[in-house]
Amino acid sequence: MGRRLRPDGARQRQRPHRRLHQLEAELEENGQRLVRLENTLRHVVRTTADVSVGGPCQCGESLVIVTKHSLYCPECSYQRTV
Known part of the structure; x- marks a missing residue:
């Protein structure tokens, strides 16, 4: 048995899925960074008269x-x- 070849369309359909996964990971990371920045800013504002x-x-x-x-x-x- 040889390797099964996929039509070109199947290969192209996988790429958006990978890109979506990458974007979701970036979004999660940016969300965490935003929370850290908000917490830091909140502290600075509280401690600065x-x-x-x-x-x-x-x-x-x-x-x-x-x-x-x-x-x-x-x-x-x-x-x-x-």
Whole structure:
């Protein structure tokens, strides 16, 4: 008995399955990284006096850091006095 050959279509159907598995693993890893970052940020905000994290900046790349007197985006350097 020789090796059974698959039609080309069967081989192509496997590739998306492998890619999906790879993407699922990356998504899981990124989710874990996000949780670690959120926990770290939560601790920094708790231990730093008069600083909190606001909503997304208008640049869309970061959240705004809020102090008593200003809003600041660490990504685009947007700053506004409150």
